[in-house]
């Protein structure tokens with residue numbers, strides 16, 4: 001596991017953009033395409049804007065297949081839609097191939113949307129799909145993607161995509177499961193802000209009890225990108241061990 005601490009949120013987004021640039025260019029040069037699962041929430045928005053703006057001309061957009069590590073069960077035009085956020089921040093502003101943008105069809109019942117999403121992933125990538133890059137965030141409760149504490153998805157070993165009911169949010173979510181996340185070639189957590197300092201410390205230094213701690217790529221890279229604020233509660237011992 002690699003841990004990098006950046007001075008601030010902008011440097012964090014830049015470090016993530018450089019990782020995306022390296023990985024996407026390597027993959028497209030080697031085999032002509034690159035697959036990435038985008039994360040939602042607020043943290044990665046700056047990354048997506050950077051990729052569309054300052055990194056625009058260095059990314060092999062037409063060779064990239066875009067997926068989402070999770071999605072809210074709302075219309076793709078809804079303010080809370082991860083697809084809408086990434087489309088506005090990046091996809092609508094760069095020359096992607098529309099056929100390579102694989103959004104979750106959240107207009108359908110959650111279970112149908114999850115099953116169809118899994119079918120799309122398997123159709124595109126085969127029965128043991130290994131995404132080149134998976135971006136993840138960390139919730140203050142230790143959730144990642146839409147795998148929340150206590151979720152039955154934590155025990156899912158077969159399905160690649162699930163549609164759990166999230167009681168605290170009173171809604172279904174559609175999420176990649178640990179079986180899919182832990183098959184990723186490069187899994188990157190992007191965490192920013194003082195409000196995440198405590199959960200970052202508990203996840204990186206404490207006993208295993210949060211969904212984010214179940215993300216352990218089987219034969220892939222696990223990279224934590226933090227800004228100083230989010231890393232504020234880490235002990236030196238942890239930093240020495242991780243870095």
Ligand code: 6PG
Pocket residue numbers: 039040041042043044069070071072082136137138139140143144145146
């Ligand atoms: C979502 C995300 C979720 C997010 C964390 C952190 O759909 O909201 O996938 O897992 O990454 O909740 O969210 P913030 O970046 O907004 O803090």
